[in-house]
Amino acid sequence: xxxxxxxxxxVVSLDAGQGDGWITTRLDFLVNWGRxxxxxxxxxxxxxxxxxFMATAAxxxxxxxxxxxxxxxxxxxxxxxxxxxxxxxxxxxxxxxIWQQMPQPKWAISMGACASTGGMFDTYAxxxxxxxxxxxxxxxxxxxPRPEALIYAIMMLQKQVMKERMSGTSRDEMTPDPLSQLYIxxxxxxxxxxxxxxSIPQTRSxx
Amino acid sequence: MSEFTVIRAGxxxxxxxxxxxxxxxxxxxxxxxxxxxxKAKFGDAIVRVDVVWGETNVVVAMDKAxxxxxxxxxxxxxxxxxxxxxxxxxxxDRGLPIEIIWHLRSLKHRRFxxxxxxxxxGRPLSAPSVYGVYKGADWLERECYDMFGVTFExxxxxxxxxxxxQYAEGYPLRKDFPLRGRFSRAEQLEQALAANPxxxxxxxxxxxxxxxxxxxxxxxxxxxxxxxxxx
Numbered sequence: 001x002x003x004x005x006x007x008x009x010x011v012v013s014l015d016a017g018q019g020d021g022w023i024t025t026r027l028d029f030l031v032n033w034g035r036x037x038x039x040x041x042x043x044x045x046x047x048x049x050x051x052x053f054m055a056t057a058a059x060x061x062x063x064x065x066x067x068x069x070x071x072x073x074x075x076x077x078x079x080x081x082x083x084x085x086x087x088x089x090x091x092x093x094x095x096x097x098i099w100q101q102m103p104q105p106k107w108a109i110s111m112g113a114c115a116s117t118g119g120m121f122d123t124y125a126x127x128x129x130x131x132x133x134x135x136x137x138x139x140x141x142x143x144x145p146r147p148e149a150l151i152y153a154i155m156m157l158q159k160q161v162m163k164e165r166m167s168g169t170s171r172d173e174m175t176p177d178p179l180s181q182l183y184i185x186x187x188x189x190x191x192x193x194x195x196x197x198x199s200i201p202q203t204r205s206x207x
Numbered sequence: 208m209s210e211f212t213v214i215r216a217g218x219x220x221x222x223x224x225x226x227x228x229x230x231x232x233x234x235x236x237x238x239x240x241x242x243x244x245x246k247a248k249f250g251d252a253i254v255r256v257d258v259v260w261g262e263t264n265v266v267v268a269m270d271k272a273x274x275x276x277x278x279x280x281x282x283x284x285x286x287x288x289x290x291x292x293x294x295x296x297x298x299x300d301r302g303l304p305i306e307i308i309w310h311l312r313s314l315k316h317r318r319f320x321x322x323x324x325x326x327x328x329g330r331p332l333s334a335p336s337v338y339g340v341y342k343g344a345d346w347l348e349r350e351c352y353d354m355f356g357v358t359f360e361x362x363x364x365x366x367x368x369x370x371x372x373q374y375a376e377g378y379p380l381r382k383d384f385p386l387r388g389r390f391s392r393a394e395q396l397e398q399a400l401a402a403n404p405x406x407x408x409x410x411x412x413x414x415x416x417x418x419x420x421x422x423x424x425x426x427x428x429x430x431x432x433x434x435x436x437x438x
Contacts (some may be wrong), residue, residue, distance in 0.1 A: 089398075192392075
């Protein structure tokens with residue numbers, strides 16, 4: 001998403017058709033300010049990352065400071081999907097369905113190594129990164145990430161929300177391929193899921 | 208005026224207070240008395256008795272396994288009323304047979320017995336179901352079927368339990384199964400996304416395997432009314 005240049009100072013354009021006029025940019029700012037400071041998370045906690053997420057939401061780290069006052073356990077009343085933990089293939093259709101049930105505008109945070117890459121679970125059962133299933137805005141490294149890391153990711157997401165433009169197309173709903181239900185090409189999924197590091201000698205496919 | 212008697216741990220009548228065993232040898236040692244009883248009762252059907260780390264393994268002939276387990280459950284002197292686990296082991300050494308393993312526990316006599324049935328490589332993976340003796344064997348045998356592909360003869364509802372039903376890559380705990388599965392990641396994801404979760408976890412699912420009569424009245428009424436979950 002390219003950030004559209006703000007109009008030069010002193011130049012006031014009221015032409016809404018241009019998409020970057022004074023009124024629309026100010027309105028964008030107001031709407032984004034409201035959205036960024038009232039993100040309601042939908043926790044999708046499947047593993048130990050969810051424990052750190054709970055710590056983040058609890059009083060010591062206090063997610064409510066960032067406007068995340070309310071955990072939306074219904075996807076229909078949520079803005080941010082926080083996927084905390086590994087996602088096995090059996091959960092892939094569930095995660096996809098939950099994402100599609102969330103109303104626009106919506107964002108996704110992939111929390112922890114497993115949600116982002118599959119982590120140490122380079123096995124037949126685990127999806128190698130939830131970005132193969134749904135679009136992800138912020139990845140949080142860590143196993144599991146400390147609450148500070150999650151808060152940093154949320155602040156990054158708030159910065160991204162502030163850059164949204166109503167006229168932009170960055171928040172279009174993803175359209176999966178009707179036949180395969182994949183939303184990115186299979187070759188890219190294989191590329192994203194390639195074995196790396198320690199997990200390379202683990203396969204004994206030839207047997 | 209309580210009609211219940213409080214039973215404290217370790218005070219089973221007629222038995223010494225249990226103590227944590229010390230210096231247990233790896234091989235050998237005192238066998239579970241049930242092993243000798245089995246040997247006397249079933250003779251050739253008992254292939255071998257090992258004592259490993261103080262626990263007794265009895266290798267039995269597969270065709271007699273159900274009979275032996277039923278007897279162990281029913282006989283008052285044995286009284287193995289609790290089935291802890293049903294599982295299987297495949298060894299990396301290809302010559303070794305696949306083992307089907309039953310963990311039996313007698314609460315009354317405070318005994319633990321491990322039964323093993325051997326399936327030679329190349330033979331069909333099939334074992335008798337003990338569902339008729341222990342209802343708890345239902346999911347244990349389904350899991351064993353899911354992971355190893357062992358067919359339990361006589362199981363009322365043998366289908367996958369952990370993996371989804373359309374899973375086409377085989378049986379993950381078998382030694383010839385590659386760690387990452389047989390298909391490419393894109394293909395695996397495609398197949399997983401094609402599985403419709405609401406088709407799998409509907410209320411109607413509960414009526415599979417004749418559990419309909421056990422459902423609560425209101426749920427039965429809702430199913431009968433044609434109600435379904437979902438959108």
